[in-house]
Structure formats: structure tokens, C-alpha cells
Amino acid sequence: MRVRAFHQAKWDEEVIFELSTPGERGILVPPAEKAVSDAVGDGISAVPEALRRKTPPALPEISQMRVLKHYLRLSQENLGADLNVDIGQGTCTVKYSPKVNDVLAASSKVAELHPLQDESTVQGALEIFHGLDLFLREVSGLDRFSFQPASGSAAILAMVSIIQAWHESRGEGGTRDEIITTIFSHPSDAAAAAVKGYKVITIRQTEDGLPDLEALEKAVSGRTAGVLITNPEDTGIFNPKIDEITALVRRAGGLCGYDQANANGILGVTRAREAGFDMCFFNLHKTFGTPHGCGGPACGALGVTVRLADFLPVPIVDRTADGRYVLHYDLARTIGKVRSFHGVFPAVLKAYAWVMSLGEKGLREVANVAVLNNNYILSKVKKIRGASAPFAPGRHRIEQVRYSWEKLHADTGVTTEDVTLRMADFGFHLWSSHHPFIVPEPFTIEPTESYSKAEIDEYLAALEKIAEEAYTDPAKVKGAPYNSVVHRIDPGWFDDPAQWAITWRAYLKKHGHERIR
Amino acid sequence: MSDEKPFVHPYIPNSVPAVKARMLREIGVTSVDELYADIPERLRFRGRMNLPEPLAAEGALKRHVEAVLSKNRSAAECLCFLGGGCWPHYVPAVCDEINRRSEFLTAYAGEPYEDHGRFQALFEYESLMAELLDMDVVNVPTFDWCQAASTSVRMAGRITKRDEVLVAGTTGPDRLLTMKNYCRGVMTVTTVANDPETGRMDLDDLAAKFTDRTAAVYFENPSYLGFLETEGRRIADLAHGRGGLCVVGADPSSLGVLEPPSRYGADIVCGDIQPLGIHMNFGGGQAGFIATRDEERFVMEYPSRLFGIARTSVPGEYGFGDVAYDRTSFGVREKGKEFVGTAAALWGITAGVYLALMGPRGMADLGQVILQRSQYAMKRIAALPGVKAPRFRGPHFKEFVVDFSGSGKTVAAVNQALLERGIFAGRDLSVDFPGLAGCALYCVTEIHAAGDIDRLVLSLEEVLR
Numbered sequence: 001m002r003v004r005a006f007h008q009a010k011w012d013e014e015v016i017f018e019l020s021t022p023g024e025r026g027i028l029v030p031p032a033e034k035a036v037s038d039a040v041g042d043g044i045s046a047v048p049e050a051l052r053r054k055t056p057p058a059l060p061e062i063s064q065m066r067v068l069k070h071y072l073r074l075s076q077e078n079l080g081a082d083l084n085v086d087i088g089q090g091t092c093t094v095k096y097s098p099k100v101n102d103v104l105a106a107s108s109k110v111a112e113l114h115p116l117q118d119e120s121t122v123q124g125a126l127e128i129f130h131g132l133d134l135f136l137r138e139v140s141g142l143d144r145f146s147f148q149p150a151s152g153s154a155a156i157l158a159m160v161s162i163i164q165a166w167h168e169s170r171g172e173g174g175t176r177d178e179i180i181t182t183i184f185s186h187p188s189d190a191a192a193a194a195v196k197g198y199k200v201i202t203i204r205q206t207e208d209g210l211p212d213l214e215a216l217e218k219a220v221s222g223r224t225a226g227v228l229i230t231n232p233e234d235t236g237i238f239n240p241k242i243d244e245i246t247a248l249v250r251r252a253g254g255l256c257g258y259d260q261a262n263a264n265g266i267l268g269v270t271r272a273r274e275a276g277f278d279m280c281f282f283n284l285h286k287t288f289g290t291p292h293g294c295g296g297p298a299c300g301a302l303g304v305t306v307r308l309a310d311f312l313p314v315p316i317v318d319r320t321a322d323g324r325y326v327l328h329y330d331l332a333r334t335i336g337k338v339r340s341f342h343g344v345f346p347a348v349l350k351a352y353a354w355v356m357s358l359g360e361k362g363l364r365e366v367a368n369v370a371v372l373n374n375n376y377i378l379s380k381v382k383k384i385r386g387a388s389a390p391f392a393p394g395r396h397r398i399e400q401v402r403y404s405w406e407k408l409h410a411d412t413g414v415t416t417e418d419v420t421l422r423m424a425d426f427g428f429h430l431w432s433s434h435h436p437f438i439v440p441e442p443f444t445i446e447p448t449e450s451y452s453k454a455e456i457d458e459y460l461a462a463l464e465k466i467a468e469e470a471y472t473d474p475a476k477v478k479g480a481p482y483n484s485v486v487h488r489i490d491p492g493w494f495d496d497p498a499q500w501a502i503t504w505r506a507y508l509k510k511h512g513h514e515r516i517r
Numbered sequence: 518m519s520d521e522k523p524f525v526h527p528y529i530p531n532s533v534p535a536v537k538a539r540m541l542r543e544i545g546v547t548s549v550d551e552l553y554a555d556i557p558e559r560l561r562f563r564g565r566m567n568l569p570e571p572l573a574a575e576g577a578l579k580r581h582v583e584a585v586l587s588k589n590r591s592a593a594e595c596l597c598f599l600g601g602g603c604w605p606h607y608v609p610a611v612c613d614e615i616n617r618r619s620e621f622l623t624a625y626a627g628e629p630y631e632d633h634g635r636f637q638a639l640f641e642y643e644s645l646m647a648e649l650l651d652m653d654v655v656n657v658p659t660f661d662w663c664q665a666a667s668t669s670v671r672m673a674g675r676i677t678k679r680d681e682v683l684v685a686g687t688t689g690p691d692r693l694l695t696m697k698n699y700c701r702g703v704m705t706v707t708t709v710a711n712d713p714e715t716g717r718m719d720l721d722d723l724a725a726k727f728t729d730r731t732a733a734v735y736f737e738n739p740s741y742l743g744f745l746e747t748e749g750r751r752i753a754d755l756a757h758g759r760g761g762l763c764v765v766g767a768d769p770s771s772l773g774v775l776e777p778p779s780r781y782g783a784d785i786v787c788g789d790i791q792p793l794g795i796h797m798n799f800g801g802g803q804a805g806f807i808a809t810r811d812e813e814r815f816v817m818e819y820p821s822r823l824f825g826i827a828r829t830s831v832p833g834e835y836g837f838g839d840v841a842y843d844r845t846s847f848g849v850r851e852k853g854k855e856f857v858g859t860a861a862a863l864w865g866i867t868a869g870v871y872l873a874l875m876g877p878r879g880m881a882d883l884g885q886v887i888l889q890r891s892q893y894a895m896k897r898i899a900a901l902p903g904v905k906a907p908r909f910r911g912p913h914f915k916e917f918v919v920d921f922s923g924s925g926k927t928v929a930a931v932n933q934a935l936l937e938r939g940i941f942a943g944r945d946l947s948v949d950f951p952g953l954a955g956c957a958l959y960c961v962t963e964i965h966a967a968g969d970i971d972r973l974v975l976s977l978e979e980v981l982r
Contacts (some may be wrong), residue, residue, distance in 0.1 A: 008631060009681035015826070016641045016873050021653030025807065026874030027609045029882040035966040039896055045773055046912050048747055053884075057648040064611060067873045071615045071638065071866075078634030080623035092625050096528050100575050102617065104582050105798075112591040114599045115800030116944050118936055121595075124588035125799055131585075138566040155857035161698050191846030191856035195671075197702035238555040269553060271562045285859065287956050289528075292625035293616075294635045294862035295657070295822075297801060313698075316977040336694035339664045341800025349582070357578050359571025361524050368549040371532050374804040375552050376540045381668050396544075396552040424631040431626065431906040435848050451532035453540060487631035489836035490828045497813040500840045502823045504644035506653045506811050 004425035007483040009076035016070060017504050020060035026067050058505070065095050073292035078486040079429060081292070085455045087377075088423065088430035090400040090444025091234050092184075093262045093286035098357065101350040102291070110349060115341035119326055125345060126325030129317040132301070132352045139263070139363070139489045141273025142303035147343040152261035153188035154338055155281035155300025156228060157294050159257040160336040160407040162279065162304065162311045163226040167253055169333055176225035177256070182211040183438060184233030189259055198225060203437070208389025209235045213244065220248050231275070232265070234433065235390075236374065236397035246276030255279065255308075263299070264448055265374070265399030267367040268360070272303070279304045299347040313338050337469035353355045366449045369398050373447035373456060377401070380460050383447070384438065385467045386411060400446035402439050409441045414470040414477045416441040421488070422469070426462040460504045480497035519715050522977055555950060586785040596969050597941040599961025600916045601741065602662065602689055603791070603797050606770065607964050609856035612794035617868045629838050636837035640824045641772065642869035647771055647807055647878065649775045649872065650786050653811035655805050656821035658804040658865040663695035665787035665805030666766055668733065668855060670696060670704065672785060672807075672818040673733035673757060673762045675854070680704045682764075683726055685718050685736035685746075686711045690949040691768070692741075704732070713952075716744045718752060727759050733785075738778060739764035742946075742958060743891075743916030744909040745775075750773045753782025769793055769806075769868075770962075771914045773880025774888060785809050794871030795864050804861035804868070817844050822856035883963055890970065898959075901981060908956055915960060919943060922955030924981050932957070934980040940973060 034041070044052060060251060062070075080086075098493040104110070112121060114486035133145040145465060149155035160179065167176045179193035182203045190200045201219045203211045211229070227249045231239045239245075246256040258272045258280035264287045272280035284290045285298040292298070314334045315327040329340075335354040359460035378401050382389050386408025389401050405416050416432050420443070425431040445458055470477050481487065525532045531540065537549075546552060553561075560778035572578040597605045616622065622636065629636045641657040659665050670682040682700070684693065686708045697706050710722040727734070729771055734756045738746045746752070765778035765783045770792040780785045784901065786808045795802040809815035816823070825840035839845075846853035895917050898906040903924035908919035921928055928945040935942040943957035950956070961970065 001567070003831050012750070012834070013637070015644075016869075017644065024876075025878065026876060027611075027879060029607075029875075029879055029886055029963055030966070031882070032886050032893075035967045036893040037845040040889055040892040043885050043892055046892060047745070047775065047914075048912060050750070051776050051912070053744060053774055053881075054780075056881060059645060059648050059872055059875065059877045059880065061876040061878070064874065067870065068611050068614065071611075072618070072872070074638045075618040075620040076613065076634065076923045077637070078624050079627060079631040080618075080620040082619035082623045084631075086623075087624075089627070090626060094623075094625055094943055097623055098528060098575075099581055101620070104586070105578065106613075106617070107583070108591045108593040109583075109586040109589045111796035111798055112593040112605075113799035114597055114605065114797050115593075115603050116599045116601055117590075117597075117941055118932070121590040121936070121941070122799065125586050127588065135568055138568055141562070150664075150861070151859040152939070153693060154660060154664075157856070161701070164702055176837055186858075187850045187853070188627070188856045188858055189845045190851040191805045191853055194851035195699070195855050197704070202850070219780035226598050238553075239665060240555055240560070243560060246906050266556075267543065268566055269562060270556050270560045274560050274562060283859075291622045292859070292867065293861075294621055294624045294632075294639075295612060295626065295713050295858075295862035296660075296860040297804070297864060298859045337663065337691050338695060338698060340661045340695070340803055341692040343797035344801040346801045347884060353578060353582050354582065355568065356572050357528070357571070357575075358526060360566045360568045362529075362571050362573070363531075363566065363568070365524050365529055365532055366524060369529050369537075372537060372540055372544075372549050373531060375544045375546075379544050382694070392749045394634070396546075398552060398553075398555075411768065420628060421630060424628065427631075429627045429631055431628065436850075438554065444976045449529045455530075480629050484630040484828050486831075486834055486836050487629060488830040489629060489838055491838060493627055493827050494825055494838055494840050494842070497675045497816065500816075501826050502640075502811070502840055503647040504641070504814070504826075505647055507826050509653075511832045 001457045003461050003465050004427055005288045008485050010079060011073040013070060013073045015504055017060050019062050019070060020064055023062055024061045024063045026062055026064045027317055057190040084429055085451050085459045087428060087445055087447040087451055087459055088428060090469050091262060093264050093446060094292060095289055095448035096450040097289050098289035101353045104348055110346060123215050123325055126317050128349050128352045130319050130325055132348055136282060136301055136303055139267060140303045141271040142280060143306040144309045145301050146316055147299055147348050148313045149302050149341050150339050150344050151296060151298045152283045152300040153192060155246045155302045156192040157195060157300050158313060158338045159279050160193050161392035162308055163255045164196055165311050165333055165335050167225055176223055178223045179225050180219050180227045182229055182233060182498050184235055184472060185230040185259055186261060189228040209237045210239050213241055216245060217248060220304040222250045224249060224252050224254040226257060228257045228259060230259040232398040236400040237392050238398050242275045252274035260285055265367050265371045268364040269367055278308055282384050284351040285349045289354040290347045290350040297344045297347060299344045301320050311335055369449040374399055375447055377447055377456060385471060402433060402442055402444045402445055404439045408467060408470055412470040412474045414474050416495045418477045419466050422466045422477045423462060424481040424484040428459055428462055527665060548591040554794060575818045576607040580627045587818045592941060595939045595941050596972065598943050598959045598973060599941050601944045601958050602691055603800050604792050604960055605797060605964055606792045606798055606960060606962050607870065608794050611874060612867050612870050615870050616863050621863060621866055629836060632682040636824050638866045638869060640826060640837050642865040643824065645869050649772045650808045651779045652786060654816055655808045656805055656819055656823055658806060658861045660860050661803035661805045662766060662789035663692050665807050667699035668694050668820060669764045669787045670733055670735055671855060674704050675818050676814055679732035680731055681730045682706060682732055683707050683709050683723065683734045685709055687716055687740045687742050688737060689741040706963055715741055716740060717746055717748055720751060724755060727755065729901045731761050733762040733764045736763040737912040739768055739771060740908060741911045742840055742918050745912045745914060749778060749781040754934055755800050766928060773864055774884030790864060790868040793868035795867055804864035817841060820857050884965045891915055892916060892963055894961045894970045901977055917959055918956050919959055920956045926981060928955060931980055935976055938976045940976055
């Protein structure tokens with residue numbers, strides 16, 4: 001398989017402040033009409049002197065085409081999924097986001113809706129919310145969805161909030177102060193629990209890569225408020241005892257939250273309900289094909305069983321007997337709000353359209369092909385010199401695998417980071433995976449259903465080539481990237497308060513007025 | 518899958534049976550089902566998901582979704598005077614051009630090499646906001662103002678090691694609900710009374726409630742109800758005098774003409790960037806900013822990504838990367854600061870484009886015309902019989918409360934009648950503010966020409982007659 005002779009665009013583009021020419025304008029604002037200024041004057045005189053801005057903000061002054069050009073150049077220095085074979089960002093489920101869905105979301109019937117409009121004027125929008133709610137009930141087996149959380153982490157926070165409110169409503173708020181999670185669950189499962197004051201108990205894995213059930217059994221007690229767990233975890237190994245875990249926690253009086261941020265490999269195959277969960281969430285920007293947007297806007301669609309429906313954030317969308325859609329605010333035990341208004345409507349719309357395009361059969365096919373692609377890659381990566389797939393030898397994986405360059409590193413000194421940077425030379429992205437690095441020199445590949453066999457083979461060929469290079473010419477790998485936008489970044493400033501520069505003005509203060517050197 | 522007719526979908530290249538068969542052979546299995554061997558039968562879902570028949574042909578899908586959306590009546594078809602946390606502003610074409618680029622729209626968490634553009638664009642966003650706010654540190658955006666305010670008060674709690682926050686009684690209702698939920702179990706949120714005539718914070722009540730448990734006072738300027746808090750300096754001084762911090766929520770569209778809160782004592786400033794070149798999107802266009810001084814005790818409490826500039830191995834080349842990454846939950850899970858993850862980065866890039874287009878003159882012009890047009894609207898509405906506008910005495914920005922209680926009509930009746938005339942009238946405040954029964958919150962921006970305001974006033978005249 002050919003490895004591409006790639007070179008990314010390199011514009012050596014200025015930081016935007018360097019493009020400023022005093023007097024240039026990028027866009028004009030319409031001035032007040034004569035009738036207006038005749039009636040009220042300059043407007044500013046009504047503001048007390050102390051509140052008037054004394055010195056204008058030191059924003060750059062740039063004509064329109066130059067601003068456009070600047071950002072187009074920066075866009076060319078970015079490798080979105082539409083240009084990439086974006087399978088190296090395992091756990092992130094970077095799949096195709098259909099263009100038609102973007103076209104639909106750009107309609108003024110979406111973009112120009114105010115969230116507080118009268119219900120009668122947003123029936124189409126509410127119908128989409130309700131429709132996706134019904135779809136996700138089918139996918140999860142749960143009873144009711146909220147689209148207010150604007151990410152997976154926000155959905156976890158909402159689950160923790162519901163756990164908290166549930167126990168408070170039963171007079172156990174003070175005594176149930178622990179939340180259990182596992183080390184291969186997303187870091188936010190632990191972090192969001194701590195935000196609400198919970199003590200976090202993290203269960204490590206056993207040799208088979210699955211959470212230590214014995215340790216979990218010991219951790220469960222009358223102090224357990226709930227469990228937050230991913231399955232499959234970052235390893236891609238399905239936990240066949242997931243229902244034993246939920247049973248344990250439920251018997252102890254805790255609630256069970258399923259982190260299904262990424263459910264891509266199990267659509268229609270296994271569901272939160274059968275696994276005994278009270279809650280789950282799906283990241284619409286992962287499994288349901290809405291674009292990642294460099295990291296949002298997004299949606300973590302939160303589902304609950306009927307006994308927790310009253311705890312959801314408000315409002316939720318209901319359909320009345322006569323077919324009207326209404327916003328419902330009076331939930332008896334609502335946690336209130338986790339975000340303003342109704343959540344990220346464009347994401348909800350795009351996910352709705354994605355499901356409508358695929359249907360039952362298509363969703364199953366998505367899962368099947370994602371799993372097929374993943375196991376195909378597993379069979380190939382295992383043969384790459386220096387690479388391995390820790391845990392569960394001989395077993396199949398679901399949608400992703402956390403691999404290791406441990407041997408490559410021991411043999412050649414080349415690290416995951418080095419491989420990552422070298423991959424950029426071939427037009428690919430490979431990431432180093434979430435912390436903690438239990439798997440030494442980790443990398444995680446998740447192919448989804450979106451990439452063809454030929455594309456996957458090309459990606460594998462690049463990995464293979466780099467592994468070969470590591471053994472024959474490690475300095476070459478360690479000097480990468482060569483064909484990317486920039487060269488090795490010196491991280492020296494990032495952790496030093498005297499030198500870090502989070503804004504251009506801070507850079508100028510700390511490092512002088514000249515271009516970086 | 519083997520017993521069913523092949524379903525080759527444009528989004529799934531390897532749904533082609535021959536390709537599938539080759540890949541299965543390569544793996545050494547005969548069916549995809551074997552790959553699910555780890556899922557025990559009791560956990561397998563053997564039913565059928567009850568989903569509509571797929572519209573796999575793109576044309577059919579588009580037609581269906583457009584038919585549903587056609588039931589909406591948008592602000593582009595009507596006159597919209599709604600604000601309250603999401604505002605109708607003009608969106609420059611270049612903003613849409615950039616945020617619809619595949620390279621940005623479909624990227625995610627790449628490295629600062631092949632995703633250099635995302636890092637630079639967001640570093641520039643931070644930098645442009647920093648100029649507007651006159652502060653040296655701004656985060657990569659969080660979800661919205663609700664989250665930005667919630668995190669700001671939690672940061673204040675950690676910095677001061679105190680567990681209570683005092684918030685203005687006129688704080689936006691969504692913000693208050695979010696903050697309360699976010700703080701529940703860790704910090705208490707107490708509201709401070711406001712002056713019934715001006716709406717401003719009651720400084721006596723603030724002084725009475727500010728204890729050695731109080732981490733910070735939080736208020737918004739302009740307030741949710743549109744009036745300006747003119748005593749920001751005194752509020753900040755009081756907080757500082759008692760060992761607390763001052764957190765201010767601000768509307769960036771006001772900062773070309775209004776003094777940034779950092780100049781009257783704010784330690785943490787937060788707000789929403791939706792006014793900066795982002796469509797309302799039914800509330801989906803929100804994104805939150807948090808700004809502080811460049812002091813370690815502040816920077817180390819951010820949960821968000823903070824992109825910084827750096828040198829590379831090539832002289833003269835700019836590189837970018839994460840500043841103080843180890844404070845985040847990515848690195849240290851529950852030991853990190855709150856949590857971090859996907860939020861609203863694309864809107865950050867967009868707001869950067871907006872500020873680069875507007876420049877200092879544009880932001881000043883914007884602020885001025887909003888002041889003028891909203892003052893014009895207040896003046897004209899105030900002339901209507903039985904109507905009071907603004908309800909609160911003192912200067913306002915962009916939004917103001919109209920009191921219909923003397924008109925003999927309810928807000929609901931007025932709004933229904935205006936809707937029939939193609940006008941989205943101001944938000945009825947009676948639910949969120951029981952003391953403001955009969956009142957509505959109106960929003961006037963640069964998109965409202967004098968003629969639009971005249972049309973509103975004439976319609977109100979008819980409706981109230």
C-alpha cells in the first residue's frame with residue numbers, strides 16, 4: 001500500500017494583531033437614523049462618565065479580504081475529518097458528518113430562531129426534539145431524553161446532579177457521599193462527580209482489562225450514591241459482567257449511570273435497559289454523526305428511566321393529545337438547568353437527520369461495520385513490529401482498541417509522541433489517548449463506519465512505515481514532523497507562570513515586541 | 518447481517534458485501550456477529566428498534582426535514598425583540614464562511630501540528646477577547662454564560678477557600694438555576710436584594726450578607742433586565758475589603774462603549790459570545806468566556822483549555838499548545854479543576870473572526886448604535902398611555918423592561934396580538950420575577966432600524982387601544 005507524499009499547507013501566517021493597519025475596516029455597522037439621533041442624541045451621554053470606556057480596545061484594524069484570507073489560511077493549516085482518515089483519535093468517534101445536515105442547519109428556519117419564541121412559532125423545532133427523543137428511547141431502552149447538556153461531560157454532570165437530587169429526595173443526601181467509576185472510563189466520570197462534592201472511588205482493571213469486580217464489590221456500601229461507567233471502556237473490550245455491576249450498586253441503593261458517549265459499536269446490539277442502568281447518555285457529535293467543530297458546540301443527550309424523569313433539567317418537550325408540541329417546565333424534582341435554553345439545537349437537528357437517513361437497518365449496519373473495521377485493524381496492527389494490543393489476548397474488540405508501542409519504545413527509544421508527530425507527515429492524526437497512561441506508550445484507534453478499506457489500509461501502511469523507520473533510522477522519527485505546518489514545539493513556556501502567554505498581550509509583556517525567535 | 522439483504526449506504530463504504538467478506542476473512546471469522554462474542558445473550562437486544570423507514574436518498578431526507586422545519590416561523594420572517602440571554606445581532610458573512618469550513622467544522626482534538634490552525638485561531642480568539650475585556654487571560658470557550666458564571670464562582674471558591682457566593686437578585690434566571698445546580702453540595706448561592714426603583718444591588722443588603730464564608734459577589738452588567746449597575750466599583754471594594762472576590766458577567770457587545778469590568782475592580786469576568794457573529798440557533802449559538810488577570814492563583818484554577826503561544830525548533834516559527842495542562846481533568850481526573858472536554862470551540866473561532874472584522878471602531882459604533890436605538894425605543898414606548906418604559910430608573914444597554922401593568926392588558930395578551938402582527942414581543946417576566954408581573958423584557962440591537970421600532974410602537978398603540 002502506497003504512503004502518500006503529503007505536505008500540509010504552511011502559510012507561516014502572522015498572528016492577527018500583526019496584520020493591523022490603523023484606519024482599515026473589516027465591516028461597518030449601520031449608523032443611527034436621523035430620527036433616532038434627533039430624539040436621543042449620541043446615546044453615550046446617557047451613560048455615566050465612570051461607566052464609559054476611556055480607551056478603545058486594542059483590537060487590530062484589518063480590511064475584510066485580509067481577515068478572510070487569514071482565517072482561510074489557518075483553516076488550511078487544520079486537518080478536519082473531511083480531509084483526514086480520522087481513525088487515530090480513538091474514543092472520539094470521528095466519523096462522517098453528512099453535508100446535507102449542515103445545509104439543513106444553515107436554514108434561517110434553524111439559525112434565526114430565538115429560544116424564547118412563542119411555542120406556536122417553533123413547532124418544527126420542537127417536533128425534531130421530540131422525534132430524536134423517541135429515536136433514542138429505542139436505541140437505549142430508556143424512557144425519556146433531555147438534550148440540554150452540551151457535551152458528554154455536561155451529561156455526566158447532569159447524571160451526577162440527578163443522583164444527588166434523588167438521594168436528597170429520599171433523605172439520604174448526607175449519607176451517600178461516594179461515587180464509583182473505573183480507571184478506563186472517561187476522566188470526566190470521575191471529575192464531574194468531584195464537582196458535586198462526591199468522594200470518587202476508582203476501580204482499576206484486572207489482567208483481562210476489565211474492572212476488578214472483587215474490588216468493586218468491596219467498594220459498594222451504604223455510602224454509595226451511584227456508579228458511572230463506560231462500556232466498552234477505552235480498551236474496546238466489552239464488559240460482559242456489566243449487569244452484575246449495576247445489580248450490585250442497585251442492591252446497595254445506588255443509581256447507575258451509563259457513559260455511552262460512544263455507542264457506535266453497539267447500536268441495536270445491546271442497550272442500557274438490559275444492562276440495568278437508570279441513566280445513560282449519547283454524544284450526538286460522536287455516535288450520531290454531528291460535526292465535532294474543533295471541540296463543540298455539541299450535545300450529550302441524556303436518557304433516564306421513568307422513575308427519574310421528574311429529575312431531568314427543564315424544559316422538556318412534550319406532544320399533546322391533539323398533536324401540538326409544548327415545552328414542559330413543571331417537573332416536580334427537576335435539577336433545574338445545566339445549560340441555558342434547550343441545548344444545542346443544530347446538533348439535535350443533525351442527529352435527527354442522521355437517524356432518518358439510516359433507519360433501523362442502517363444503525364445496525366453502522367455498528368456492524370464499525371466493529372468489522374476495528375477488528376480488521378486489530379488483526380493488522382498486531383503484526384506491526386513493536387506494536388501490541390494489551391489485555392484480552394485472542395478476544396475481539398468492539399469499536400476501538402487501546403494499543404501500545406511499549407516494545408517499539410524499548411527496542412528503539414521511539415515514543416508514542418514521536419510516532420504521532422511522524423504521522424502528521426503523511427496527512428494523518430494519531431493521538432496519545434487519555435490519561436492515565438496505564439497502557440505504556442498508548443495509542444487508540446477507532447475506525448468507525450465512515451472510512452473505506454482502502455483508506456484504512458493507507459493509514460495502516462503509514463503506521464507500518466514509521467515502525468520500520470523506528471528500527472532502521474529512529475532519529476528520523478524523532479525529528480518529525482517534516483511536512484506538517486510547524487516543527488517541534490518547545491513546551492518550556494507552558495508550565496512556567498513567568499513565561500506562559502495565553503494571549504498576545506501577555507506574550508508582548510513577557511517576551512517583548514518582536515516576532516518570536 | 519448475513520441473512521438480510523445487503524444495505525449499502527453512502528455513509529458506510531464497507532457495507533459493500535464483497536469488501537466485508539474480504540475483511541472478515543482477514544480477521545479469521547465468518548460473520549460480524551462472531552465479533553460480538555463477548556456480549557452475553559442476556560445482554561443482547563434481540564428486538565427491533567422502532568424507527569421510521571430510512572430516507573437514505575439525500576433528496577428525500579432533505580425534503581422531509583425541510584417540511585418539518587417549515588412549521589417554524591423564524592426571526593428572519595418577523596421582527597424579533599426577544600433577548601434575555603440570546604440576542605438578535607447581525608452576523609457578518611465572513612463569520613459563516615469560516616465556521617462552515619470543513620477544516621474547522623469537522624476537526625476535533627488534533628495535535629498542535631496538523632491542527633495548528635485551530636490552536637492559532639483559538640489563541641487569537643483568547644487574545645482578541647482579552648483586548649475587549651482588558652484582561653490578560655481568557656479561556657477556550659465553555660458551553661455558555663451559565664457555565665462560565667458557574668465555573669467563575671467555583672474558581673472564586675477555590676481561590677478564597679470559602680464556600681458561599683452572593684449573587685445579584687436580578688441575575689438571569691437560567692444562570693441562577695445553573696449556578697445553583699452546579700454549586701449544590703459544595704457552595705451555597707445566596708441572592709442579594711436590589712433597589713426596587715433602579716434595580717441596582719442593595720449595598721446595605723450586600724454588606725449585611727457578606728461574611729467570612731463569602732468567596733465572591735456576582736453581578737451582571739448590563740443586568741439581565743437591561744439596566745446598568747453603576748456601583749460596580751463600590752461592590753468590588755466591599756468584596757475586596759472583606760477578603761472576597763468580585764465576579765462580573767458582561768455582554769461583549771457593550772464593551773466598545775462601556776468600561777470593561779476589570780477597570781472597576783472585577784477579578785473574574787464572564788459572559789456569552791453569541792452576540793459576536795453567531796446566529797441565535799434556537800439557543801444553540803451560546804458559548805461562554807471567562808477572563809482573569811495573569812496571576813498563577815487564577816490561571817491554575819481554570820478548568821478550561823488555555824492555549825498559549827510557544828517557540829518551535831525553527832527560529833521565527835510560531836507554535837501553540839496547552840498551558841498548565843496538568844490542572845485539567847484530562848490529566849488528573851477528579852484531582853483536576855472541575856472538568857474539561859468538548860464545549861463550544863467553533864463559536865470561539867467565529868467570535869475571533871467577528872472581533873477581527875469589527876476592530877476598535879466597529880465595536881464602538883456597535884455599542885453606540887445599540888444605545889441610541891434602544892433609547893429611542895424606550896422613549897417612544899414610554900409615550901404610550903398606561904405603559905412605563907423603562908421600568909427601572911437609570912442608564913440601560915440593549916435591553917429594558919416595559920411595564921404594561923397600567924395598560925389594562927396582560928403581557929400575554931399584548932404578545933399574542935403582536936405575534937399576529939408579525940412581531941416577537943419581549944419576554945414575559947412574570948414567571949421568573951414575580952415582582953415584575955405585567956412586565957416584559959425588550960431587546961433592541963443594531964439590526965433594528967428606526968422603521969422597525971416605529972412599527973413596534975404603532976402596533977403596540979393598536980394593541981393597547
